[in-house]
Structures are given as structure tokens and as C-alpha cells.
Amino acid sequence: MERNLRMVLIFVVSVIFLTGLAPLVVHADFDVDNLFIINEPSSGSAGYDFIVEFASDGTSLSTLIPQTQNITGMRRVAFDSVSGHLFYSVSCWSDQIFEIREVDSSGALINTYTHEDFGSGNISFVFDSAGALHIANNGYIFVKQPGEAELVRLFELPETGIGDLEIDSAGNLYLSDPFVNDTVYKIFADGTVISYVDSADGIDNPYGLAMDGSDNLYVANSAYNKPAIVKVTNETQVSVFNDKNVESGILDMTFDNHGMLYVSNRSQETIQVFDANANPTLFADAEDGLDDPSSMAFITTNSSCSTDIEPDGDVDGMDLADFAVHFDSACLAELARAYGSGS
Structure with missing residues (x-):
């Protein structure tokens, strides 16, 4: 499961870098x-x-x-x-x-x-x-x-x-x-x-x-x-x-x-x-x-867990990359759910 969640995170980081999507705030309590x-x-x-x-x-x-x-x-x-x-x-x-x-x-x-x-x-x-x-x-x-x-x-x-x-x-x-x-x-x-x-x-x-x-x-x-x-x-x-x-x-x-x-x-x-x-x-x-x-x-x-590592009120590629390095399965699971992944 953790491997799948990591793949979701890598995908999200890639999309942000490659498509220039507006930053998203991902926050879970x-x-x-x-x-x-x-x-x-x-x-x-x-x-x-x-x-x-x-x-x-x-x-x-x-x-x-x-x-x-x-x-x-x-x-x-x-x-x-x-x-x-x-x-x-x-x-x-x-x-x-x-x-x-x-x-x-x-x-x-x-x-x-x-x-x-x-x-x-x-x-x-x-x-x-x-x-x-x-x-x-x-x-x-x-x-x-x-x-x-x-x-x-x-x-x-x-x-x-x-x-x-x-x-x-x-x-x-x-x-x-x-x-x-x-x-x-x-x-x-x-x-x-x-x-x-x-x-x-x-x-x-x-x-x-x-x-x-x-x-x-x-x-x-x-x-x-x-x-x-x-x-x-x-x-x-x-x-x-x-x-x-x-x-x-x-x-x-x-x-x-x-x-x-x-x-x-x-x-x-x-x-x-x-x-x-x-x-x-x-x-x-x-x-x-x-x-x-x-x-x-x-x-x-x-x-609280948040992907806004810097923090500056939004989530960009640098935040997500840092989040991937400091892997937290609970927060990563919430991130996966936020992007529509079942697991």
C-alpha cells in the first residue's frame, strides 16, 4: 500500500511540474x-x-x-x-x-x-x-x-x-x-x-x-x-x-x-x-x-498533517518533493484520497 501511495505522490509532483497546475493545499486532521x-x-x-x-x-x-x-x-x-x-x-x-x-x-x-x-x-x-x-x-x-x-x-x-x-x-x-x-x-x-x-x-x-x-x-x-x-x-x-x-x-x-x-x-x-x-x-x-x-x-x-512544508499557504512541487523525502504514511494516505485514489 505504501508503495502505491508513493506512486500517487510521484504522479502528483510530476503533474504540478509538467502542467503548471495552480498550487493546491492538502491538509488533513x-x-x-x-x-x-x-x-x-x-x-x-x-x-x-x-x-x-x-x-x-x-x-x-x-x-x-x-x-x-x-x-x-x-x-x-x-x-x-x-x-x-x-x-x-x-x-x-x-x-x-x-x-x-x-x-x-x-x-x-x-x-x-x-x-x-x-x-x-x-x-x-x-x-x-x-x-x-x-x-x-x-x-x-x-x-x-x-x-x-x-x-x-x-x-x-x-x-x-x-x-x-x-x-x-x-x-x-x-x-x-x-x-x-x-x-x-x-x-x-x-x-x-x-x-x-x-x-x-x-x-x-x-x-x-x-x-x-x-x-x-x-x-x-x-x-x-x-x-x-x-x-x-x-x-x-x-x-x-x-x-x-x-x-x-x-x-x-x-x-x-x-x-x-x-x-x-x-x-x-x-x-x-x-x-x-x-x-x-x-x-x-x-x-x-x-x-x-x-x-x-x-x-x-x-x-494536523500538511503538505505545505515551507509554509507559504500553498503546495507546490518543492513542498511535495520534501514531503516525499520525509515520508509519512498517514498524511500520504490523505493526499492519495484527495486525488481520488482508492488506496
Whole structure:
């Protein structure tokens, strides 16, 4: 295939030189989705917590936050596409540390966020499409606006346990309560809170939540009882998504850009991937470095490849000749497609 692509490039260079065609700009963008996972062995008093990185094919890449930082109580992680930074929570009862930390792509600490009303219990959070960070902790909803260092308390919640927090395209929040009421709450922007689904709908110790591109909510029953994962449409129709191949202990779920559902299971020490028909495949397990996994976050990096090497806003024969020397099969494949080659 690469040989065919090289032949396409040689042909294009020849045409430009021999016919004097106007220069063309050939530019391609592609996404690189890496998955960051919090390992939380401190939940079983078995060590310090850390964050590991995986490529989209399940290859273990690196450790972003090492165990040598001696962090306990690390639970939730989320990616801020505005700043390009990761945010993770620390709820450490022994040291009375309840805060959110922002780190860059190297794991270096950028900022720490807390509030006088933060207290014991989980801290869960989610970013909206505008980059505002919505937070649930200690019976309240807080928000951090993009670029702001202050957390603002918005309103009080009913008595509830804090599990996972999700958001739909309209800005409504969804909070799972695995500890007190076996309920997933829907929280409107004005502070109105309703019971969205509960035990009468087959909800049993709900923890991990995930929202697909059509605002359907997926709820993981973290107890042993089945079904393991239920789907709730935006018309509140509840159905079983998966009732096999998954045991108790699902603490987080997330969708990738291709509609695949990733499920983090602490008791099995696995990350499984489910397609639209709920067929599972194993993404990673303990042999790949998972150790009591709790939360996951995808980072999508937009990379660019261009044949405008100089750059001067166009592509001429010199650009293409240089591109051929510095052969890049991914960019060359895009170039071939741009000129109508099937392969």
C-alpha cells in the first residue's frame, strides 16, 4: 500500500511540474483518543493512587500521576477541552483533604480548587460544552467557570449520596446516589431536583453514568444484582442494556467519539468496551496495569498533517518533493484520497 501511495505522490509532483497546475493545499486532521484512568488502591488500604494512560488500541503508554506522590482518595477525573488539562478529585478523610486538582499533559500541578462548603464524601464533576466545571459534593452543586479560580456554590441538594455526575446537551445534570436512595436525580439549571429513575425502574446502587450523543443516559448498577447497565432514553423509557459479562463494581462509564461505551469495573479490575448492541470486548485488565480502577477520561488531541512544508499557504512541487523525502504514511494516505485514489 505504501508503495502505491508513493506512486500517487510521484504522479502528483510530476503533474504540478509538467502542467503548471495552480498550487493546491492538502491538509488533513485526525483525532488521537487516549484514555486516562485513575487507579485507586487506597480504597482498599493497599497503597497510593495514580493515573495511567492508554492508547485507543489498549496499549499502556505511561503513568501521568505516579504512586510516589503519595495521594490517597483520588476518585474522579475529567478532561477540559478548553485548557487541554486534566482535573481530578481528592477526598481523603484521614488527612481531611477535599479538593480538585488541575494538571497539564505532563502531570504538573497547575491549580488546586476547594470551597469552604466542601466536606467529607465523594467529589464528582463534569464539564459542559462551554468548559464550565459542575461539581457535586457535601449536599451542594458548585460551578467553576472557564478561566476562573473560584468555585461558586449554586444550590443545595436533597439528602443524597454522591456517586457520578453527568450532563446532557441542554445543560441538565444527572447525579447517581448509590449510598442512600438508589436513585439517579435530574438537576435543572434553576436548581430544581427530581428523581429521574429509581429502584422501581430497576436501579440498584447506581454509580457510573454516561451520556450518549442522543442524550440517552446509561446507568451502572454497582451492586451484584442484575441488570448491570440500564439505558434511559430522554423520554425516560428504561431498558436493559447489559445483563451479562459484567459483575458488581462499575464506578465509571464513558463514551468515545465512535459511540463505544467504556466501562470501568473495580471488582474485576477491567475496562470493557461495549458496542451499540452491548457486545463486550476487553480493553485492559490487571496485567495491563489496572489496580482498582475508578474513573476514566478521554483526551482527544487534534493533530494536523500538511503538505505545505515551507509554509507559504500553498503546495507546490518543492513542498511535495520534501514531503516525499520525509515520508509519512498517514498524511500520504490523505493526499492519495484527495486525488481520488482508492488506496
